[in-house]
Each structure stands twice: as C-alpha cells, then as structure tokens.
Amino acid sequence: MTDIKIKITDRDGVLHEIDAPTDMNMNLMEVVRSYELAPEGTIGICGGMAMCASCQCYVVSDHELPEMGDDEEAMLSEAFNVKDNSRLGCQLHITEDMDGLEVELAPEEV
Amino acid sequence: MIKTDILIIGAGPTGLFAVFEAGLLKLKCHLIDALPQAGGQCSEIYPKKPIYDIPGFPEVLAGELVDNLMEQIKPFQPGFTLGERAETIKKLDDGSFLVTTNKGTEHNAPIVAIAGGLGSFEPRKPLLENISKFEDNGVAYMIKDPEVYRNKKVVIAGGGDSALDWSIFLANIASQVTLVHRRNEFRGALDSVEKVQELKNQGKINLITPAEIISLNGDDTLESVLVRKISNANEEILLEVDDFIPLFGLSPKLGPIGDWGLEIEKNAIKVNTFDYQTNIPGIFAIGDVNTYPGKLKLILCGFHEATLMCQSAFQIIFPDKKYVMKYTTVGGVSGFDGSTKEAPKAVVKAIE
Numbered sequence: 267m268t269d270i271k272i273k274i275t276d277r278d279g280v281l282h283e284i285d286a287p288t289d290m291n292m293n294l295m296e297v298v299r300s301y302e303l304a305p306e307g308t309i310g311i312c313g314g315m316a317m318c319a320s321c322q323c324y325v326v327s328d329h330e331l332p333e334m335g336d337d338e339e340a341m342l343s344e345a346f347n348v349k350d351n352s353r354l355g356c357q358l359h360i361t362e363d364m365d366g367l368e369v370e371l372a373p374e375e376v
Numbered sequence: 377m378i379k380t381d382i383l384i385i386g387a388g389p390t391g392l393f394a395v396f397e398a399g400l401l402k403l404k405c406h407l408i409d410a411l412p413q414a415g416g417q418c419s420e421i422y423p424k425k426p427i428y429d430i431p432g433f434p435e436v437l438a439g440e441l442v443d444n445l446m447e448q449i450k451p452f453q454p455g456f457t458l459g460e461r462a463e464t465i466k467k468l469d470d471g472s473f474l475v476t477t478n479k480g481t482e483h484n485a486p487i488v489a490i491a492g493g494l495g496s497f498e499p500r501k502p503l504l505e506n507i508s509k510f511e512d513n514g515v516a517y518m519i520k521d522p523e524v525y526r527n528k529k530v531v532i533a534g535g536g537d538s539a540l541d542w543s544i545f546l547a548n549i550a551s552q553v554t555l556v557h558r559r560n561e562f563r564g565a566l567d568s569v570e571k572v573q574e575l576k577n578q579g580k581i582n583l584i585t586p587a588e589i590i591s592l593n594g595d596d597t598l599e600s601v602l603v604r605k606i607s608n609a610n611e612e613i614l615l616e617v618d619d620f621i622p623l624f625g626l627s628p629k630l631g632p633i634g635d636w637g638l639e640i641e642k643n644a645i646k647v648n649t650f651d652y653q654t655n656i657p658g659i660f661a662i663g664d665v666n667t668y669p670g671k672l673k674l675i676l677c678g679f680h681e682a683t684l685m686c687q688s689a690f691q692i693i694f695p696d697k698k699y700v701m702k703y704t705t706v707g708g709v710s711g712f713d714g715s716t717k718e719a720p721k722a723v724v725k726a727i728e
Contacts, residue, residue, distance in 0.1 A: 307643030311494060311628060317421050340563040344535055344624050346503045375500060
C-alpha cells in the first residue's frame with residue numbers, strides 16, 4: 267500500500283479528501299502544501315522543524331498517533347489557538363496507520 | 377544618506393552571498409535587515425540546526441554557515457543597517473532608488489536586491505481581545521530600553537530564551553517580575569532555566585506555571601492581567617501590573633515590501649529567471665522571497681540567483697563596459713580592503 271486517504275478541512279472550512287503517499291517520507295504539513303490546501307507562505311514556515319506553529323492542526327478522528335516529541339510539545343505550549351487535540355502537521359509522518367485520518371487546519375496566526 | 381552600488385534588503389545567506397558575487401565585480405553592497413544581527417532565519421530560528429545540502433559541506437550548522445559567509449565577504453566591506461525595516465522606496469530622477477527604513481535611515485543605490493527570505497520578522501501577538509488597545513500603553517512585544525521597567529510591576533509571558541533572559545534581567549530592575557508560561561518546562565538554555573529557578577527561590581521572580589494570560593484590563597493604560605492556571609481547577613489569578621510583555625517569538629511577514637508595486641504571487645515576488653529582476657527594472661528579488669516556475673526555496677538556489685543577479689546589476693550600472701565572468705581560481709579575490717587572495721603561481725624551472 268502506498269497511498270492512504272486523509273480528510274483535511276482547510277481554513278475556509280472546506281473538506282478535502284486526498285490521497286497521501288506513505289512511501290515518500292512526507293509529513294502532514296508537506297501533504298497540505300503539495301495539495302495547496304493553504305496559501306503558500308502560510309504553512310510550514312520553519313520548513314518542518316517544529317519551530318513555528320503554522321502547520322498546527324486539530325486531529326478530529328480517534329487515530330492513535332505517535333506521541334509528541336519535546337520540540338512539538340514546547341512549540342504548542344507557545345502557540346495560539348491550541349486545543350487538546352492540537353498537533354503540528356510537520357511532526358506527523360504519513361504512515362499506513364493513518365489511513366482515514368481526519369484533521370482540521372488551525373486558524374492562521376496573524 | 378548611505379550610498380552604495382547594490383542595496384540588499386535582507387541579510388540572510390542569499391543576501392550575504394550576493395555581497396561576495398558583487399564584490400568580484402567590484403560593486404559595493406549595503407544590507408538592511410529588520411533583525412539586529414545578520415543571518416536571517418539561520419541565525420534567528422535555527423542557528424544550532426545542521427544543514428546537509430550546502431555543496432561541499434556534508435554537514436554545517438546554520439549559525440556556522442552564516443559565520444563562514446560573513447568571513448567570506450569580509451574583504452568586500454559591506455555596510456549594514458540592522459534592526460531597521462526597509463519601509464519605503466522611491467525612484468529618483470537619476471534612475472537610482474531611495475530606500476528609507478522605519479527609523480528614517482536613508483539609502484541610495486542604482487540597484488536594489490530584495491533578499492528578504494520569508495519577510496521581516498514581526499513579534500507573534502497573543503490572541504487577547506483588547507491587546508492592541510494597550511500597545512505602547514502597557515503592552516510591548518520587545519524590550520528596547522530595560523530602564524523603562526525600573527520599579528514597575530512586570531508580567532512576562534512565554535517559555536523560550538527571550539522570556540527567560542528578560543525575566544532574569546528585569547528581576548533586578550523591576551519592582552516585581554512575574555513569568556507566566558503554559559508548561560512547567562521551558563525551551564531555553566539550561567543555565568537560564570536554573571537562574572530563573574534560583575531567582576524564584578529568592579522571591580525575585582514570581583513564576584506561574586502552567587498558566588496563561590486570558591485577559592487584559594484597564595481604561596487607557598494597562599492596570600491588571602487575569603491569569604488562568606491550566607489545571608483541573610482552572611484557578612484564576614488577577615495580577616495588578618504596569619507592563620505586560622508577551623515574548624512568543626517572531627513570525628515572518630512580507631511587510632511594507634508588499635506595497636512597493638512589485639508583482640506578487642502567493643506571498644512571493646515574481647521575477648524572471650534570466651536575472652531574477654522584478655517587474656520594476658533595477659529591483660531584483662533573490663532567494664526565498666521570489667517566485668517563478670519551478671522555484672525551490674533552498675539556500676543553494678538563492679546562491680545561484682544572487683550570482684546571476686549581480687551580473688545583470690553590473691550591466692545596468694555600467695552599460696558600456698564589457699565584463700566576462702571570471703573564475704576565482706584564475707582571477708583570485710581582490711578585496712576593497714586591499715587584501716588579495718590568489719592561487720600560488722606555478723614555478724617553472726628548466727631541467728638540465
């Protein structure tokens with residue numbers, strides 16, 4: 267299996283059901299960028315190093331995801347619009363276990 | 377007024393390398409950057425992160441790369457206007473550009489190269505309903521003059537190095553320092569964390585964690601902040617304060633450059649791929665700030681773009697001069713400071 271289905275609700279509330287590859291070493295932030303679900307320059311600003319919260323998303327489905335690392339936890343502790351189900355898309359590497367994952371992009375920090 | 381040949385807006389790796397390439401063509405450069413130090417994202421966001429895709433460097437820390445670039449351009453004696461943001465641009469009668477910063481510093485050059493990366497870095501403002509009302513009336517996002525806080529009651533929010541460092545610094549200046557952070561753990565240098573712990577134990581810093589500021593109160597000026605402890609009880613604490621300093625890092629914004637009449641697409645400046653010139657002749661955009669079909673936001677691409685930009689800049693400044701690109705292995709490097717680097721001459725001896 268190389269592709270999984272992910273449901274992503276963009277910042278305008280539009281739901282996108284997309285195919286995400288599991289064999290390209292991509293993370294969720296990169297998937298969002300590759301499908302252009304958020305304007306360029308508004309997501310993945312730090313390049314995926316958990317050093318900004320531009321790719322923050324809310325995990326809506328009950329998938330068991332990898333635990334947060336220290337960097338992700340620290341960044342989310344300083345980010346805005348954080349909820350209990352917040353994660354950084356750049357820290358979620360696409361794996362087969364994520365098939366059917368549903369996420370919502372957190373509002374852009376202005 | 378500062379006069380130069382190429383005015384570079386942005387002192388990140390691309391802007392710094394442009395100084396070197398311009399220097400080979402005997403063109404002087406001056407750089408403007410909103411940050412107080414050169415290096416852009418590499419210095420500000422990830423100085424200790426290794427980069428693996430710089431040709432010739434199997435691995436180099438972002439901060440080291442900046443240090444090396446600074447060393448490489450030293451012979452070309454660039455000027456710097458740091459801690460100021462390029463605000464306005466005006467074309468003068470002689471065809472050159474006048475760029476003025478937010479602090480009023482004027483720069484004049486026939487060529488402007490925008491190497492602004494993701495834009496200028498602005499403080500991230502917490503989402504508190506009436507925060508803008510108190511800006512400059514009790515709320516500040518950066519500390520310019522610590523003396524302003526002498527004998528004042530100050531609340532700092534954040535969990536990074538800035539929040540820790542300023543809490544330590546102001547502990548001996550302000551009458552009361554409260555540090556509020558959403559977690560018990562801090563993302564900062566270990567000795568700073570230990571120092572804050574020590575000052576807390578001495579009663580010089582009031583530490584409230586895990587907690588967050590949820591509202592700001594006052595009429596014209598800030599009078600108090602409401603802190604909510606993040607726990608089951610969600611306990612709330614009303615703190616009387618003179619100043620609130622949220623230190624949540626920086627976020628890049630394209631800023632005033634977006635109003636300069638340049639063609640913008642997807643938050644980036646459109647350029648041609650011949651020489652990375654924008655729709656305004658004489659203004660170039662290089663590195664992460666530009667866009668064109670096939671654009672890749674990589675440092676090495678910025679280096680390439682800077683090189684080509686300088687060749688065109690030379691022809692604009694000296695339309696009647698012919699210049700042939702030379703290899704540094706052949707021509708060496710002659711700095712404006714009189715220094716010269718060149719390959720050692722081969723010694724030819726007759727063999728009898």
